[in-house]
Amino acid sequence: MVSGPSGAGKDTLVEALKARHSRLLYSISSTTRAPRPGEQDAIDYFFLDRDEFIRRRTGDGFLEWREYNGHLYGTPRSFIDESLRAGFDVIMKPEVNGALAIKERYPGAVLIFLAPDKFSHLRRRLEARRTETNEQIAARMEIAHVEMTFVRSFDYLVINEQAHPEIAVDDLEAIVRAERFRIHRLPDNRITELENT
């Protein structure tokens, strides 16, 4: 999971990482909001009506969910379980709260906190998007400071250098690669199997 404050560059970096890794599946979120022009079901989001979302939520169908701007968003559990069972690594970009909630369900999950090299860059990037009012940006900056208090619950801190985002992509790639060799991920019989070869 790649998480961190809004404006740290999660979308761009995860997009670049996906382009490099064939064994990495991207977890698709579900939402009750209407598709925007060009958005496709099961690619950008799983688009659900509100009743169906709530039905699935009641049936423990989401790892985490939240309401934003009157719409429901959630991380579907089945897609992740099926992908992991098939031997894929799954990458997702939950919010900080969501990442910590998912980690409780999947203790083997790897939590990467992505932060900007300068905190003031967050505000500048949010302003550059021109999608939010000054009040909304101020609220996001408040949230960013709260999110920073959870860094110590993560596994890694990666700094996205504004001038060299490709370094952070290399960093993420190294973490994905290294984590595949962690001893705690070894199947119980792996050592015995190896000794018998």
Add this chain to the structure above:
Amino acid sequence: MVSGPSGAGKDTLVEALKARHSRLLYSISSTTRAPRPGEQDAIDYFFLDRDEFIRRRTGDGFLEWREYNGHLYGTPRSFIDESLRAGFDVIMKPEVNGALAIKERYPGAVLIFLAPDKFSHLRRRLEARRTETNEQIAARMEIAHVEMTFVRSFDYLVINEQAHPEIAVDDLEAIVRAERFRIHRLPDNRITELENT
């Protein structure tokens, strides 16, 4: 620390890794054996006479030491402490026992167990060296099986594919890179500093 059974390829892979990483210092061992032709003091080993070795050992000068073939070998503590203080990462190739002993002194140390893709390759590589008798090789194979029982005390297991050793070098490099971002290595004030930028 890169450890694992004799014949797994530690020397070759660590040599290749050193060639790639400027910020990686190689820990030089001390020994009481005489220099072989071409070996240089403070490059291949710190060559010490037995009295001096024992004096330093008594003074807690070695992280771990062992006697082999009548000669004493040890990992000097000062070189490692000074290198770490100067901000370098240090790489070493202790034996499995030594690696676990050093981890107790340096809980932040990263333990990588290097194993061959086929266990039978160990014997073949030892035979190809033509430096040991059949009895010595049999003893090393016994030791290798004992060493495998300690894999779960390590952090990572990297498999050295006989036909593609460069993959294992990439794996080691990814681990070195990823470990630099581990949250538990962050200085206490790093987060506050970041928020004030």
